[in-house]
Amino acid sequence: MTKIRGWPVRAMYMLIAAALVISLLIVAAPAQKVSADPGLSEWDIIWTPSGDGWGLAPNSVIIDYALADGGEVAYAVVYNGTDPLLLKSDEYAAYWSDITDALEDVDDSHDITRMLKVATDGEDPDFVAVAVEENSKIHVYISADGGDTFEDTGEVKDEVYFDDPAEVSDLAVSPEVAGKREIAIGGMDNLGDAALFRCTVTGLSLIHISEPTRPLYISYA
Numbered sequence: 001m002t003k004i005r006g007w008p009v010r011a012m013y014m015l016i017a018a019a020l021v022i023s024l025l026i027v028a029a030p031a032q033k034v035s036a037d038p039g040l041s042e043w044d045i046i047w048t049p050s051g052d053g054w055g056l057a058p059n060s061v062i063i064d065y066a067l068a069d070g071g072e073v074a075y076a077v078v079y080n081g082t083d084p085l086l087l088k089s090d091e092y093a094a095y096w097s098d099i100t101d102a103l104e105d106v107d108d109s110h111d112i113t114r115m116l117k118v119a120t121d122g123e124d125p126d127f128v129a130v131a132v133e134e135n136s137k138i139h140v141y142i143s144a145d146g147g148d149t150f151e152d153t154g155e156v157k158d159e160v161y162f163d164d165p166a167e168v169s170d171l172a173v174s175p176e177v178a179g180k181r182e183i184a185i186g187g188m189d190n191l192g193d194a195a196l197f198r199c200t201v202t203g204l205s206l207i208h209i210s211e212p213t214r215p216l217y218i219s220y221a
Contacts, residue, residue: 064117068125077115084115099147110134117171131171166190
């Protein structure tokens with residue numbers, strides 16, 4: 001009885017051993033190479049900046065930047081060691097064009113001494129806002145044609161308490177809703193308090209400036 005039962009057990013062990021050998025051979029077999037998409041696996045050198053204008057030349061300082069349209073459109077505020085510049089790229093920041101003149105052409109009587117922040121609508125890259133300092137006051141310039149032309153929304157100032165931002169930490173624009181959009185500046189006012197200044201524009205026309213919002217004195221336009 002013992003010998004008759006032993007053969008099936010031995011056969012089972014032999015089958016298990018054979019299965020282990022086959023599995024080891026499969027694991028040891030060299031894997032077939034898979035061709036990668038060359039568009040994702042190959043690297044090319046993109047020279048930034050281009051030789052035209054040298055907007056983002058070495059030793060330039062990037063003050064602020066904004067991206068739109070999935071990163072294809074980009075705006076940047078830079079200081080090249082001599083002047084503040086506003087640059088734009090339509091090629092994923094690979095090449096840039098200088099659109100500073102469009103800002104300076106708005107009003108020859110005003111001298112832009114600093115460019116502080118730039119913001120764009122992520123859904124509409126043609127709308128861009130730039131916070132600048134001119135005559136020691138903060139102004140916001142806006143464009144609805146991608147920076148070809150700009151309009152000055154005027155001095156950022158609360159008309160109730162006559163407060164204005166002394167320092168600017170951020171600038172943002174909202175998507176357009178029913179022909180209107182909001183522009184907000186965050187920072188510190190001339191009283192030393194944190195404040196948020198907000199205005200509403202329709203197209204390129206300023207229609208309202210709200211009272212600045214403060215941590216303890218909040219008002220809604």
